[in-house]
Amino acid sequence: MCGIVGYVGPVNGGRDAKTVIIDGLRRLEYRGYDSAGVAVVADGAIELRKKAGKVADLEAEIAARPLDPSNLGIGHTRWATHGGPTDANAHPHVVGKLAVVHNGIIENFAHLKAELAEKGYAFKSDTDTEVAGALLLDTYTSLEGTADSGDLTRAMQLTAQRLEGAFTLLAVHADHPDRIVAARWNSPLVIGTGEGENFLSSDVSGFIEFTRDAVELDNGQVVTVTADGYEVTTFDGEAAEGKPFRVEWDITAAEKGGFNSFMEKEIFDQPAAVRDTLYGRFDEHGALTLDELRIDASVLRSVNKIIIVACGTAAYAGQVARYAIEHWCRIPTEVELAHEFRYRDPIVTEQTLVVAVSQSGETMDTLMAVRHAREQGAKVIAICNTVGASIPREADAVLYTYAGPEIAVASTKAFISQIVAAYLLALYLAQVRGNKYADEIRAIIDELQEMPDKIQQLLDNAAQIQQLGRDLSGSKSVLFLGRHVGFPVALEGALKLKEVAYLHSEGFAAGELKHGPIALVEDGQPVFVIVPSKRSRHNLHAKVVSNIQEVRARGAVTVVIAEEGDHDVEAYANHIIRIPESAGLMQPLLSTVPLQLFACSVAEARGLNVDQPRNLAKSVTVE
Numbered sequence: 001m002c003g004i005v006g007y008v009g010p011v012n013g014g015r016d017a018k019t020v021i022i023d024g025l026r027r028l029e030y031r032g033y034d035s036a037g038v039a040v041v042a043d044g045a046i047e048l049r050k051k052a053g054k055v056a057d058l059e060a061e062i063a064a065r066p067l068d069p070s071n072l073g074i075g076h077t078r079w080a081t082h083g084g085p086t087d088a089n090a091h092p093h094v095v096g097k098l099a100v101v102h103n104g105i106i107e108n109f110a111h112l113k114a115e116l117a118e119k120g121y122a123f124k125s126d127t128d129t130e131v132a133g134a135l136l137l138d139t140y141t142s143l144e145g146t147a148d149s150g151d152l153t154r155a156m157q158l159t160a161q162r163l164e165g166a167f168t169l170l171a172v173h174a175d176h177p178d179r180i181v182a183a184r185w186n187s188p189l190v191i192g193t194g195e196g197e198n199f200l201s202s203d204v205s206g207f208i209e210f211t212r213d214a215v216e217l218d219n220g221q222v223v224t225v226t227a228d229g230y231e232v233t234t235f236d237g238e239a240a241e242g243k244p245f246r247v248e249w250d251i252t253a254a255e256k257g258g259f260n261s262f263m264e265k266e267i268f269d270q271p272a273a274v275r276d277t278l279y280g281r282f283d284e285h286g287a288l289t290l291d292e293l294r295i296d297a298s299v300l301r302s303v304n305k306i307i308i309v310a311c312g313t314a315a316y317a318g319q320v321a322r323y324a325i326e327h328w329c330r331i332p333t334e335v336e337l338a339h340e341f342r343y344r345d346p347i348v349t350e351q352t353l354v355v356a357v358s359q360s361g362e363t364m365d366t367l368m369a370v371r372h373a374r375e376q377g378a379k380v381i382a383i384c385n386t387v388g389a390s391i392p393r394e395a396d397a398v399l400y401t402y403a404g405p406e407i408a409v410a411s412t413k414a415f416i417s418q419i420v421a422a423y424l425l426a427l428y429l430a431q432v433r434g435n436k437y438a439d440e441i442r443a444i445i446d447e448l449q450e451m452p453d454k455i456q457q458l459l460d461n462a463a464q465i466q467q468l469g470r471d472l473s474g475s476k477s478v479l480f481l482g483r484h485v486g487f488p489v490a491l492e493g494a495l496k497l498k499e500v501a502y503l504h505s506e507g508f509a510a511g512e513l514k515h516g517p518i519a520l521v522e523d524g525q526p527v528f529v530i531v532p533s534k535r536s537r538h539n540l541h542a543k544v545v546s547n548i549q550e551v552r553a554r555g556a557v558t559v560v561i562a563e564e565g566d567h568d569v570e571a572y573a574n575h576i577i578r579i580p581e582s583a584g585l586m587q588p589l590l591s592t593v594p595l596q597l598f599a600c601s602v603a604e605a606r607g608l609n610v611d612q613p614r615n616l617a618k619s620v621t622v623e
């Protein structure tokens with residue numbers, strides 16, 4: 001949570017730092033949007049503007065009180081942890097001649113604050129960040145008269161050694177108008193490298209407009225960035241290195257492209273997201289070639305249990321994947337919310353394969369679950385959409401989804417791509433363990449390859465669902481029912497609606513209805529029902545049709561998501577949304593799409609900010 005940007009360019013003739021930083025903050029705003037700020041170094045002094053509210057409010061503040069042109073600055077967009085979203089608590093925090101921005105939570109801040117207060121430091125905000133800034137200033141001052149006098153990098157290394165918790169900390173100093181110094185611990189930070197200018201950001205979208213060349217940093221590193229280069233060390237001051245990489249997407253992927261919201265655009269990106277996630281992962285005979293997995297086949301053959309750890313939408317993708325893994329590979333599979341995983345003392349051995357699913361790759365709960373699993377001796381495979389993020393870095397292997405940047409807080413194309421990647425993993429396991437013959441694997445891959453066109457067919461019919469969203473936008477609550485893989489899809493449909501439309505919604509296993517939830521159904525209650533394929537899930541289909549009848553008989557307004565040609569549902573449906581025919585396990589890739597479109601259009605009809613729902617942030621980097 002929180003987005004951070006830093007820019008350092010040539011002293012003469014370069015870009016103006018504030019313009020670069022504001023651009024970056026706009027792109028990072030999905031990470032947190034309750035306050036924003038910029039500090040630049042101009043004429044040997046720090047100039048600061050910060051404001052509660054969105055980046056647009058900060059821009060208005062800068063328009064009213066302009067900042068001097070500068071080659072150096074840092075900026076921040078906040079998701080509040082310590083201290084409410086006020087002007088005073090907004091970052092940057094200026095302490096003496098220093099300005100700092102921070103992402104994360106400093107757990108020992110109370111102790112440090114007391115120590116610094118005793119030395120005479122006074123604090124203007126309630127934040128842990130200002131304490132970190134004061135500690136940095138105190139450390140910097142303590143170096144005076146030593147060989148390290150005036151060395152901001154050394155001061156940052158020593159400060160980082162004293163901070164506990166999670167932090168990415170960026171600092172500029174009025175006496176050093178040529179550099180930004182940063183430290184990273186359990187919180188993301190990448191360098192963007194340009195020609196005679198360099199950038200720092202929470203993720204590459206903060207500088208993608210200016211460069212696609214980036215450098216990953218490791219946990220426990222400090223970096224000093226100037227216009228001409230960067231130098232990486234450990235917290236102990238040992239020389240270290242970052243890992244350069246090239247960003248595979250460009251700025252157009254991070255723009256709305258004519259859609260009303262990023263969420264809507266990202267829903268429409270899904271055919272490409274599936275195609276790109278499949279691309280290059282198998283040969284012409286259908287043999288999977290997941291070279292990037294880097295885990296020996298003998299280890300995969302010895303696996304006797306899989307635990308999928310994830311949060312939110314990613315966990316629902318894991319729930320869908322479980323059905324496929326157990327069916328195709330015959331390996332017992334559990335799905336666990338990452339934040340519950342390690343606290344229940346799970347049975348994890350060297351034969352356990354843990355699969356961590358995360359769009360951002362920075363979700364702290366999932367990262368902690370990865371660490372716990374590895375400590376227990378398990379191998380961990382990450383399914384992730386963000387190259388070089390913490391979770392894939394710490395896992396034994398990674399299978400990237402290629403959904404492109406997901407900007408809207410509500411996850412859509414990442415969900416669909418996570419299912420595809422998890423299916424590829426399942427098929428790979430089936431291949432190396434000999435659970436399936438090559439032609440069986442080929443047949444499933446053929447089905448997967450048909451999905452982009454089928455999703456596109458659904459999107460071509462978006463207007464029907466969007467109209468339904470407008471019609472039902474006044475509802476007090478909406479229920480979602482599904483069986484088998486339709487169950488996690490129902491949960492995902494309900495989460496989307498809660499998240500972007502602030503509308504009470506619940507997803508249930510349709511079989512559970514008669515055990516309690518049916519009491520909720522009264523006249524006019526909208527109930528979405530995801531109907532499995534009649535061809536491939538005949539028994540299940542009949543049961544779900546009965547469930548539709550049961551709620552309809554009690555006054556529900558039924559919205560039935562059913563395959564083309566499924567006439568059995570017609571008598572009991574107030575609304576039918578048709579999806580193309582598919583194999584049972586492929587259906588979530590289709591049935592989720594109308595639910596995403598529905599939530600998006602309900603939120604729009606209610607006049608809400610679809611991309612930045614209240615109280616949320618895109619990547620949850622606190623536990």
Ligand code: M6R
Nearest residue numbers: 312313314358359360363410411
């Ligand atoms: O980045 P991650 O996939 O690890 O994020 C996990 C959840 O926080 C995320 O899926 C969240 O539930 C979404 N906002 C749902 O749309």
